[in-house]
Amino acid sequence: MIRNKSILLVFRLVVGGVFIWAGLLKILDPLEFAQNIANYRVFSRDLSLLAAIVLPWLEILCGVLVIFGIFRSASSLLLSSLLAAFLVLITVTIFRGLDVDCGCFGSLGRHVDYSLLLADIVLLYLTLSIFVSSLSRRSATS
Amino acid sequence: MRIKELIFHVGIILCLSFVIGISANLSLIKQYRKGDFSQSFLSPEDFPSIQFIGIFEAEDLFVGGNAVFLDSRAEEKYLEGHILGAVNIPFEGGERIVEEQLPFPRETTLIVYCDGNECQSSVLLAKVLAEFRFEDIRVFFGGWAEWVAAGLPLSERNDT
Known part of the structure; x- marks a missing residue:
């Protein structure tokens, strides 16, 4: 586990920045994001729209909180859960052979492929490092 | 105690996201409940030139002969078979083809289709065509699969 504060700060800036950027791009066109979610053919249309409306704000909120270190455990846990869910969705999509736009960065989207899977794993490692370090920091202070 | 606190914080963040997201998109939710996006998440206000049609209208x-069918599937699939007379504009690179090669007046009725009602390239191509100011774009949602099932005229040669 990484304990170096400077490295963890870089992790927080990278993770926070990526999620704020991703959330902002999705907010610009919620309908396109809803269509991207629907294209995975996993969620109903109602759920696709609800996710397209809520998810970008969740990403932005968590991104800001992670950067500023507020509710650090909760925000990094939420981001880790999101990334784990994306990981499952990407893997299932690749195995189903669907050629879909991931919807990760709004209209700057990219296709679901192995490089996306790798990027997701790297981000998941960063968020989990932030989460674990925030837990150990709590236990050290309590 | 710490787990309770963590769950409480997660709950706060989730609730805030729901409240902000829903408040920021109230008009969109109203449109959705009205049935505006029953076939695709495409705003009728943003894309007034795009309509969705079924097999009978297609x-x-x-039969009327005045509309042009555009096949948005990949070239290999197009060459395996397509709607008789359809022009292939694979969505990948479609923007360039529309800009450089589509020789139709802007008021031509264009019917875009792909594999079937679960593919997305026809809608994406329709959006590109709308951006190039084509005025009458119809997305044939049933696409190639429905056309074949209905026994309508096909072609297996390159019509482009």
Whole structure:
């Protein structure tokens, strides 16, 4: 586990920045994001729209909180859960052979492929490092 | 105690996201409940030139002979078989083809289709065509699968 504060700060800036950027791009066109979610053919249309409306704000909120270190455990846990869910969705999509736009960065989207899977794993490692370090920091202070 | 606190914080963040997201998109939710996005998440206000049609209207337009069918699937699939007379504009690179090679007046009725009602390239191509100011774009949602199932005229040569 990484304990170096400077490295963890870089992790927080990278993770926070990526999620704020991703959330902002999705907010610009919620309908396109809803269509991207629907294209995975996993969620109903109602759920696709609800996710397209809520998810970008969740990403932005968590991104800001992670950067500023507020509710650090909760925000990094939420981001880790999101990334784990994306990981499952990407893997299932690749195995189903669907050629879909991931919807990760709004209209700057990219296709679901192995490089996306790798990027997701790297981000998941960063968020989990932030989460674990925030837990150990709590236990050290309590 | 710490787990309770963590769950409480997660709950706060989730609730805030729901409240902000829903408040920021109230008009969109109203449109959705009205049935505006029953076939695709495409705003009628942003894309007034795009309509969605079924097999009967597609067939009528085919028989009428005034509409142009655009096949948004990849070239290999197009060459395996397509709607008789359809022009292939694979969505990948479609923007360039529309800009450089589509020789139709802007008021031509264009019917875009792909594999079937679960593919997305027809809608994406329709959006590109709308951006190039084509005025009458119809997305044939049933696409190639429905056309074949209905036994309508096909072609296996390159019509482009």
